[in-house]
Amino acid sequence: MDILIIGLNHKTSTINERETVSKKLLTPELRREFIEKLLELKDEAGRQLIKEIAVLTTCNRSEFIMNLSYWTQGKGGHAIKNYIAKYFFDDLEKEKILYMYLNEDAVRHLFTVASSLDSMIIGEPQILGQLKGAYNEACKFNTSGQFLNKLFHKAFNCAKTVRTETKIASSAVSVSYAAVELSRKIFNGLEDKKVLLLGAGEMGKLTVKHFIKYGVKNINIANRTAEKARRFVEESFEDKEKTYLNVIDFSEYYKNLPNSDIVLCSTGSEDYILKYEDIVPVIKMRKQKPLFLIDISMPRNIDPEINKIPNVYLFDIDDIGKMIENNIEIRKREADAAIDLINASVAEFMNWKESLNTVPVIISLRNKIKNLLESELSRYITDEKEKDIVVNSLTNKLLHEPTMLIKKSSLNPDGINSIKTVKALFNLDSEDYSEVSKKHISESVSETAAESEYSETKIKLVK
Amino acid sequence: MLKELYLIPLIIYIFSYIVFAFKDKKYYKLFIYLIYAGFICQSIIFLTFLGIKGFAVPVHIDRFVFFNAWILMSVVVIFGFFYKVEYILLYITPLVAVNLIIAFFVPHIHVRPVMENTDRIILLTHILLILVGDSLFALAFIVSLIYIFQERKIKSKKNLKILDMPSRSGYNLELLDNINYICLKVGFPFITIGIVMGIYLSGSLFKTFLVVKPIEIMSLITWFIYAVLLHERMAKGLRGKRAAVFGIIGFLLILASLGFSFYFFPAFHGFE
Numbered sequence: 224m225d226i227l228i229i230g231l232n233h234k235t236s237t238i239n240e241r242e243t244v245s246k247k248l249l250t251p252e253l254r255r256e257f258i259e260k261l262l263e264l265k266d267e268a269g270r271q272l273i274k275e276i277a278v279l280t281t282c283n284r285s286e287f288i289m290n291l292s293y294w295t296q297g298k299g300g301h302a303i304k305n306y307i308a309k310y311f312f313d314d315l316e317k318e319k320i321l322y323m324y325l326n327e328d329a330v331r332h333l334f335t336v337a338s339s340l341d342s343m344i345i346g347e348p349q350i351l352g353q354l355k356g357a358y359n360e361a362c363k364f365n366t367s368g369q370f371l372n373k374l375f376h377k378a379f380n381c382a383k384t385v386r387t388e389t390k391i392a393s394s395a396v397s398v399s400y401a402a403v404e405l406s407r408k409i410f411n412g413l414e415d416k417k418v419l420l421l422g423a424g425e426m427g428k429l430t431v432k433h434f435i436k437y438g439v440k441n442i443n444i445a446n447r448t449a450e451k452a453r454r455f456v457e458e459s460f461e462d463k464e465k466t467y468l469n470v471i472d473f474s475e476y477y478k479n480l481p482n483s484d485i486v487l488c489s490t491g492s493e494d495y496i497l498k499y500e501d502i503v504p505v506i507k508m509r510k511q512k513p514l515f516l517i518d519i520s521m522p523r524n525i526d527p528e529i530n531k532i533p534n535v536y537l538f539d540i541d542d543i544g545k546m547i548e549n550n551i552e553i554r555k556r557e558a559d560a561a562i563d564l565i566n567a568s569v570a571e572f573m574n575w576k577e578s579l580n581t582v583p584v585i586i587s588l589r590n591k592i593k594n595l596l597e598s599e600l601s602r603y604i605t606d607e608k609e610k611d612i613v614v615n616s617l618t619n620k621l622l623h624e625p626t627m628l629i630k631k632s633s634l635n636p637d638g639i640n641s642i643k644t645v646k647a648l649f650n651l652d653s654e655d656y657s658e659v660s661k662k663h664i665s666e667s668v669s670e671t672a673a674e675s676e677y678s679e680t681k682i683k684l685v686k
Numbered sequence: 687m688l689k690e691l692y693l694i695p696l697i698i699y700i701f702s703y704i705v706f707a708f709k710d711k712k713y714y715k716l717f718i719y720l721i722y723a724g725f726i727c728q729s730i731i732f733l734t735f736l737g738i739k740g741f742a743v744p745v746h747i748d749r750f751v752f753f754n755a756w757i758l759m760s761v762v763v764i765f766g767f768f769y770k771v772e773y774i775l776l777y778i779t780p781l782v783a784v785n786l787i788i789a790f791f792v793p794h795i796h797v798r799p800v801m802e803n804t805d806r807i808i809l810l811t812h813i814l815l816i817l818v819g820d821s822l823f824a825l826a827f828i829v830s831l832i833y834i835f836q837e838r839k840i841k842s843k844k845n846l847k848i849l850d851m852p853s854r855s856g857y858n859l860e861l862l863d864n865i866n867y868i869c870l871k872v873g874f875p876f877i878t879i880g881i882v883m884g885i886y887l888s889g890s891l892f893k894t895f896l897v898v899k900p901i902e903i904m905s906l907i908t909w910f911i912y913a914v915l916l917h918e919r920m921a922k923g924l925r926g927k928r929a930a931v932f933g934i935i936g937f938l939l940i941l942a943s944l945g946f947s948f949y950f951f952p953a954f955h956g957f958e
Contacts, residue, residue: 405840407858408836408840408857408858408859409840409858409859409860410858410859410860411858411860411861411864510922510923510925511923511924511925511926512923512925513859513860513925513926530841533926533927533928534925534926534927536840536841538843542843545843546843
């Protein structure tokens with residue numbers, strides 16, 4: 224019942240390392256393969272270590288969000304981390320770049336990620352969609368259970384609150400903004416510049432929109448499947464913007480390079496689609512006019528060597544991130560407010576999780592005592608109503624102290640022992656207990672909507 | 687006596703830099719205004735006290751340097767006005783200030799060219815053309831320097847705080863390169879005619895074209911460098927960093943030839 228997050232992001236690793244990982248998680252099939260391997264991990268007793276898992280991969284991070292089995296101990300967590308380091312890098316040394324969060328820290332981390340506070344560009348909106356994608360995929364793979372469901376829903380909820388309650392999102396400087404600003408450092412006015420977009424993705428869309436806002440009037444879009452590019456243009460842009468867009472065949476993109484001043488690349492290709500040798504003749508054909516390349520794909524699609532060619536400027540996602548880091552100060556205050564909101568959500572979730580441990584014990588204990596009393600008292604009291612009153616008041620009085628003890632024990636780390644003692648004393652580990660606990664969990668999950676409403680008011684109060 | 691007047695624009699420029707040192711956007715406007723004030727001051731001094739007559743040969747060497755500073759400033763102000771690149775003023779004013787300081791400290795002596803009256807018009811035009819051309823090349827030099835720093839910054843991707851400082855119009859590489867090109871295109875004819883006139887003058891001065899003078903060699907080398915640069919730019923589309931390096935080398939050669947002609951071989955330049 225422990226939540227474990229293992230992963231790496233732009234703060235802990237270099238672009239090459241992230242590339243290695245994301246290459247092995249590129250397609251759903253690859254991810255499925257990895258998940259299956261992780262689920263096969265066993266402890267010494269041959270029991271499965273991981274119960275539920277979701278995989279989040281974006282261009283800046285790869286994270287594995289897991290719900291561990293009831294019996295998995297700390298050692299198990301390290302075993303999983305070792306396995307992941309080995310799986311991706313064949314090198315245990317690389318374990319250093321992986322971070323590992325457990326329970327409360329993990330929940331906080333996930334909520335921070337969802338609220339886009341941990342992003343390279345604080346406040347960027349894409350991460351929430353990517354997280355939703357990760358969750359949907361886990362549902363599809365059937366690796367997300369009741370526990371992760373609740374966790375993810377809470378994360379989405381938290382992100383939404385942060386977005387609406389703080390100004391973090393409204394002032395978000397995105398990669399697209401940075402791309403436009405950079406091109407304004409290189410070019411004198413963007414009105415007469417030509418943009419070539421390779422790949423039809425979310426990031427490309429935002430950047431193109433930004434370029435149009437700054438006066439670019441000539442944008443070519445090339446995608447491997449032309450149909451997707453056409454649909455992308457149709458769905459993502461307004462009528463006025465569409466007049467500046469032009470879908471070209473993917474095979475023609477190279478012919479278009481000498482005419483393009485700015486090339487945006489965000490395809491999902493595994494290899495470089497623009498290599499050093501490709502660009503050298505292009506820049507000659509351009510008569511040395513500057514060429515600005517932005518590679519917002521992960522793994523990278525443009526050979527980094529290209530930056531060495533005179534009058535060619537190549538920026539990849541890491542470079543842009545480094546630039547934006549200087550900007551963080553400005554939004555620090557907003558981030559502080561957001562952290563308060565996140566902490567409130569985390570506390571709520573952890574309370575729910577803890578209660579999950581104790582509530583079934585209390586319920587089954589009550590049921591047991593109640594049943595006993597009922598069967599015994601029915602011999603002496605014939606009136607049903609009277610009997611109920613007596614049974615209830617006796618149960619309450621008898622169980623007041625033990626209930627308090629159990630509730631308290633859930634709050635401190637040693638509490639698990641007293642719960643175990645209670646269970647042993649009353650022999651609660653029988654079938655009816657597990658039934659009760661299952662029922663309770665499903666009930667609490669279905670209560671998400673009601674609870675979220677409650678949490679919103681609470682967050683407002685906190686604020 | 688007149689020389690103290692040179693200090694007025696100089697002080698204004700120095701003061702404007704102090705204002706600029708505050709690094710505040712509010713003061714940036716003030717800084718620009720102060721520089722314009724300095725320029726106007728320079729112009730007034732030039733027009734009222736020195737007058738066109740002051741530049742009729744023979745010249746005083748300090749006036750000559752002051753004139754140089756004024757031409758340089760005018761060229762840059764006109765340029766900044768047309769291309770909306772006021773920030774160039776920031777980099778060119780030190781050059782102007784150095785000129786003013788030199789003008790102040792240089793002894794107030796006559797440099798009397800040994801010249802017949804008929805050649806005076808040609809001599810004046812020669813001076814004017816060379817000065818305007820050199821000012822344009824000086825501007826190209828400054829712009830090239832900015833280009834190289836800016837380009838290195840973008841290429842190395844370090845300290846690029848683009849988001850902290852929303853791009854004021856300017857500092858973009860394309861514009862810097864364009865200014866460089868325009869300076870070259872406009873400055874080159876000036877220099878060419880100026881040099882031709884200079885050779886003519888030296889011919890009439892020494893009564894022969896056959897004496898090879900260091901100033902002529904230096905000028906021709908400089909001219910050749912700029913000619914090659916112009917050709918490369920026009921025919922082969924040379925751009926960017928390499929063009930900027932060319933511009934810098936060319937200007938350093940100009941400085942060297944000026945130094946040659948004024949300090950080491952004044953006689954060859956027709957001074958007494």
